Amino acid sequence: MRSVILGIALMVTATGALAADRLVNVTKLEYGKQWAFTREEVTLQCRKGEALFVLNNSTLMQYPLNKVAEEQVKAGQQRAQPLKVILLDDANNPGQKMSVQPFVERATKLCSD
Template identity: 70%
Template sequence: MKSILLGITLLATATNVLAADKLVNITKLEYGKQWAFTKEEVMLQCRSGGALFVLNNSTLMQYPLNEAAQAQVKAGRQHAQSLDVILLDDTANPGHKMSLVPFRNRAKQLCVN
């Protein structure tokens, strides 16, 4: 019974994510040394209100990429984990995480298309 419920939940989540029209898949290969994530491939998504999210392709867990997304999570409109969970440390700048600027810029493009 638990596996059926889990399957239904995952299917509903996957359906919602895949039904979104403002979604793009990006890979480490495209960004090289700028890559900021522990996963080799993620999806970027723009949702209502300009909320930008990173999605883990294998688990479909989402992570807020900007303040609008964080506000939606805080208000309970979206379920997400902290972005720090999948961010790489910046080896050139010890004590800091990799820059998210290229990924926010790419995700913002989805909002206007």
């Protein structure tokens, strides 16, 4: 019984921590040819200090979208994989990855909401 109560308490705490972050799901359908990710749907996050992350919804792994997020990862404040792991190759520019600028702009708006 104690383990059930402890589990519920941990879930409530974790849910509260997630609620502090601003999130939005985005899909390939919304962005069409601008879509930059290997997944059909991802979540954009604005975290403390305006650190922007993209979250792979199926694995829950996060990837930094801006310098603030990269610095938090380097400082050990966040755990994340390099963004290039989930970026598509740009068919129009061989050897380059797709631009994440539209997603950085959308995630930045979350910080001001």
